[in-house]
Amino acid sequence: MIKKEKEITIYDIAKKLNISASTVSRGLNNDLTVKKETVKKIQIVAKQMGYRLNSFASNLRSKKSNTIGVIVPRLNSNFMADVIAGIEKVVNNAGYNLIISQSLETMKKEIINTETMFNNRVDGLLVSTAYDTDNIEHFKELIKKGIPVIFFDRIFEHTDWPTIKIDNFKASYEATSHLIQQGCKNLFHISGYQTASVYLDRFKGFKQAINDHNLIFNEANVFVNDLSEKSGEEVAHYILSLPNLPDGVFSSNDLCAVSCMQSLKKFNIKIPNDIAFVGFNNDPLTKVIEPNLSTIDYKASEMGEVAAQVLLNHLNGTNIKPTHSIILRSELIIRASSLKV
Numbered sequence: 001m002i003k004k005e006k007e008i009t010i011y012d013i014a015k016k017l018n019i020s021a022s023t024v025s026r027g028l029n030n031d032l033t034v035k036k037e038t039v040k041k042i043q044i045v046a047k048q049m050g051y052r053l054n055s056f057a058s059n060l061r062s063k064k065s066n067t068i069g070v071i072v073p074r075l076n077s078n079f080m081a082d083v084i085a086g087i088e089k090v091v092n093n094a095g096y097n098l099i100i101s102q103s104l105e106t107m108k109k110e111i112i113n114t115e116t117m118f119n120n121r122v123d124g125l126l127v128s129t130a131y132d133t134d135n136i137e138h139f140k141e142l143i144k145k146g147i148p149v150i151f152f153d154r155i156f157e158h159t160d161w162p163t164i165k166i167d168n169f170k171a172s173y174e175a176t177s178h179l180i181q182q183g184c185k186n187l188f189h190i191s192g193y194q195t196a197s198v199y200l201d202r203f204k205g206f207k208q209a210i211n212d213h214n215l216i217f218n219e220a221n222v223f224v225n226d227l228s229e230k231s232g233e234e235v236a237h238y239i240l241s242l243p244n245l246p247d248g249v250f251s252s253n254d255l256c257a258v259s260c261m262q263s264l265k266k267f268n269i270k271i272p273n274d275i276a277f278v279g280f281n282n283d284p285l286t287k288v289i290e291p292n293l294s295t296i297d298y299k300a301s302e303m304g305e306v307a308a309q310v311l312l313n314h315l316n317g318t319n320i321k322p323t324h325s326i327i328l329r330s331e332l333i334i335r336a337s338s339l340k341v
Contacts, residue, residue, distance in 0.1 A: 049062065070125075070127075072128050110129065125150070127150070167201075172205030172210055174205075178334065189223070189226070261337070
């Protein structure tokens, strides 16, 4: 059995340097009341002896963990990877650490993750909800204790803290209008579960664009799913089963759109001549698929940076109205998949 080495304490360092333990403690924290030469000596000896700062005890005293929690639907997403990079850049510069977890698109796992964040005493929490999250009761314990819970991208509007999002209604309205301008008249929408406002707003924008251009909205031309690659194949088979083939498809994400396009091409459907496509998110795969996929672009890293900064502002006591929501810009990127004209 391997024998564990004794943990070095500030008393061991104090004994070696023949100074008080309180001076060692202040020196390790770069206290200005301790001479610079003494601070340097303390920190050199602490390193030589293998001293480790007891963050847990320090956090209990200060009632701060200097840790921010992040819960996202999936980590294997280019969009979320860029969001997390943006968050990390801001919080690390402010001296905070991150605990990152994924809900794997289930509210059940999201609840477990939230409890873990609460038990780890995070100072604040950044959340993009799972597909099937239909309420935010599991965040109430943190909110009750004054711990900021900031929702971004997939959000729940609530009165306690701000949210970070794009105008999903406007973006989808623009994407659908573009398809109509290309001559599409029988439009189809691939939607995510509409418990999340992000997908509900994209559906509303799609429907409004159809109405405003005096076209007929057809309930059968809306397919709700989890927007996965497999679901894209299912959508393709559903489209092929319709009595009237759609001539334009607006998808709530790129992955499902690309999968659907690939499946349709196997059945000799020509894109965009037979069916034009627009996706959402501007994932790297939009420039790999042939033809390249038109899509809505919004900067994931910018969303992460803004969400983190809003959270830090609250932790630092900057006054922001709790009901204030920040809406970031988005842009329609037109590529070959939607250009009929």
